Amino acid sequence: MSGFFKSRLFFISLAVVIIAATLPLYVSGYVLGLLTVAYYFGVFAMSWDLLFGFAGEVNFGPTFLIGVGAYTAGILNAQYGWSVYVCIVLGAFAAVIAGLVLALPALRVRGPYFGLTTLVAVLILQNFVVVFADLTGGEIGLTIPDVITIDAGANYWIALGFMTISALILYGLSQSPIGLVLQASGQDPVQAGALGFNIVKHKLAAFIVSAFFSGLSGALLVFYMGTASVGTVVDVSVGVNVIVAAVLGGRRTVLGAALGAIFLIVAGEFLRPTGELATFIVSAVALLVVLFFPGGFLGAALSHESR
DSSP: OGGGGGSHHHHHHHHHHHHHHHGGGTSOHHHHHHHHHHHHHHHHHHHHHIIIIITOOOOSOHHHHHHHHHHHHHHHHHHHOOOHHHHHHHHHHHHHHHHHHHHHHHTTSOTHHHHHHHHHHHHHHHHHHHHTHHHHOTTTOEEOSOOSOSOHHHHHHHHHHHHHHHHHHHHHHHTSHHHHHHHHHHHOHHHHHHTTOOHHHHHHHHHHHHHHHHHHHHHHHHHHHTEEOHHHHTOHHHHHHHHHHHHHHOTTOSHHHHHHHHHHHHHHHHTGGGTHHHHHHHHHHHHHHHHHOTTHHHHHHHTTTTO
C-alpha cells in the first residue's frame, strides 16, 4: 500500500473525492440525491469486483446479499420498530450469515455452476418476498417508517463517506497478501493450491467481506429511500447493472467499480427523457468499453503509467 500513495491511481482517486466533496456547495438537491444512490451502488460494484475480479468467481447474484441486508434492516424497523442504526448493523450481519450459508456449498463447485448457484439464490429471495408479503410488503414494496435524515446534504455526506471508507478497506484488502492469493487462485487455482494456499478458505473470506459491504450498503440505501422493493434491491436487472458497473470501471481495480456505478446511474438518469433509447445508449457504451477498453475506464486512465 505504500506505493499506492505515490501512484497515479491515488491522485485520480483523491481528485475525484475532492471534487465530490465540493458538490454540495453548488449543485441542487436533485443532483445530490442522484449521486447519493450512485455512491451506494458504487459500494455494491466494488464488493462484487473483489469476488470476481480477484477471486475469479462469477457471481451472477450480487442482489441476493444486497437484498438480504436491505430487507432485514427494513423489516426490523417497519415491523418491530427497532432503531435505525441497530437495523443497519443487523442487516449487514444478516447478509454475512446468508453469504456464508450460500458460499459454503457454492464454492465447492467450479466454473458457471457457482454463478448459477448465486442466480438461483436471487430467485429464491424474490419468491420469498412475494410469498411472505405480510412481512416484506410483497410486490408493492415495504415502506420504512424511519430514515437516517431528511437533509439532502447530510445524506450525501453519509453516502460519500461510506463509499470512500469502503473503497479504502476493499482496495487495501485487494493489495494485501489475501488479495494476492485471491488473484493467483483466480488465474490458476491448481497451481495456487499446489503452492500450499488454501483456496477455498481465501475465497470464503472474500465472499464474507463482499457480503458485509453489500448488506451494509443495502441497509443504508433502504433508510435513505424509505422503501424496500424487489425492483430496487433484489431484481436480476439490478444485479446486471452492478456487474456492468464493475466491468465498465475496470476489473481488478476495485476503485474503478465505483466510477462505473456513478457513470451508469448518472448517465441513465440524464438520458431518461429519451425513453427506451436511454437503455440502448448506455448498453452500447458499455459494450464498446468492454470490446475496446478491457481494462475499463480506470484501466485506460492508468495505462500510461505502466508504459
